[in-house]
Amino acid sequence: MSLELDHEDEKAQQLMAFAKQAEEIVDQFVKLVVEQDSVQAMGQIMENCVSLTGAKRAIFVYDSKVAGEATAQSHIRRPQFRRDHFQKICSSFVRGRGGPQPREGDMVIFFDGGRQLAPMVLSACVKITNAEDHGQHWEKKQRQEMIIHYCEQSIRARRCLVRGLIPTHEGIHIVTSGPVLVQDIPRKIFSGTSLSTAIGPVKLLPFDEEQGFWLISKEEKDKIYGPAGKVLSGGALPDCPDRPDLGEDHIPVNYHVMPQAVFAELLHSFQASVMVNATEIDGKGAEAAILAKKSYIGVTFTEYHAQQLRKLLVRFVWEQFKDQSSPLYNVEVQTLLKALGGNPNASTPLPLGSSGGSGGSGNTVQPSASGRGKGGRGKGKGGGKGGGKAGSKAGGKAAGGKAGGKAAGKSKSKKRAAGEDDASDGSKKQKTSEESSKKEEIMNKLKMLTRQGMIEDDDDDDDMADEAEE
Helix, strand or coil, rough: CCCCCCHHHHHHHHHHHHHHHHHHHHHEEEEEEEEEHHHHHHHHHHCCCHHHHCCCCCCEEECCCCCCCEECCCCCCCCCCCHHHHHHHHHHHHHHCCCCCCCCEEEEEECCCCCCCCCHHHHHEEEECCCCCCCCCCCCCEEEEEEECCHHHHHHHCCCCCCCCCCEEEEEEEEEEEEEEEEECCCCCCCCCCCCEEEEEEECCCCHHHHHHCCCHHHHHHHHHHHHECCCCCCHHHCCCCCCCCCCCCEEEECCCCCCCHHHHHHHHHCCCEEEEECCCCCCHHHHHHCCCCEEEECCCCCHHHHHHHHHHHHHHHHHHHHHCCCCHHHHHHHHHHCCCCCCCCCCCCCCCCCCCCCCCCCCHHHCCCCECCCCCEECCCCCCCCCCCCCCCCCCCCCCCHHHHHHHHHCHHHHHHHHHHHHHHHHHHHHHHHHHHHHHHHHHHHHHHHCCCCCCCCCHCCHHHHHHH
């Protein structure tokens, strides 16, 4: 049986191909691995990461502010530093690089969260082997201290209560085996050069989804962190400010995350081939790596955490396809979205309904757009069997047009009569049903991409074009 798809359906299928391309880009540069309980298990995972073992220069990032979450008052508390946790993942990174200590040029970059943690960090940078040198310090171990300066206004915007002085600086400790080798180049985002010991001013993201902050429900957050991601804290602090009121089921995935710009600067200034983020939380490091076309390995708390992050990153790449200032900008995606009536600059350009009224079999890509179909052009919020939701229960009034033909402007009763005539032809009805089903499948998957950052990976996706020709 021949399955004919109209012009708009073909464009929707082309968009699906770009949606799959977004997934491929994420998988090309980003590898998310779930944290293991032991150094041996983590080391085996790192050894299997080809992007790490073969890289010219690797940097290892550990942000103590987001290495888990405090069990009490996490909006003002940072998790207690766990030396064993840092040593486990750092040692697995070293093992993935092929030795008991980092290669020359590799860097361990540690964010201390404004706490005096340098002695504990250095004591954890030791050889983990089965030989006599187990526990010995790395040869030629050196530490270089830097600072990161945060924009005061962005800190104020995150805080519910401002009391006393506002800490705007944080220490960054760079530990190497041998001298710190840095090429003298201008910074990518911030002022100065790569030889400067300061980075900033860094503007923190507000707790706002529209600006890229990841907000989730409490149930999702518990599944993301799991038992291992919760770090026991002390008793309640006196006069503790309330948590930010962001609405129901809108909780920051972490209150202390850093913006994408920091990771982009680290990749650029230190000329890294691969970044290992031991404290992956919201994908900002992965975003920076994708834009820089560098390899990235993120260590997640749970498998669920890794799955949700991948969805988030696919949606990020899709948004980059539409951003003319992005290195991933794709003019074909822009053209296809415009052809389907979508707004390429909207954050969710394809809020499609699963069914429409009887104004035609077209597809609707905006709530306010009209559904363009074979039988007419449905006004209101959508129209057509394969389009969006109708502006009325009847599926919207039909309006005459070139695409409408004689069906446009006909009354409701005449449409019903025409439908009954079509139903009399069994084969035609079956064909129409299959067309509508295929259209609905395509458009729903595009809807899932724009709203949830994913495309369902099923067998139908790969064979979609073949089915259209059968």
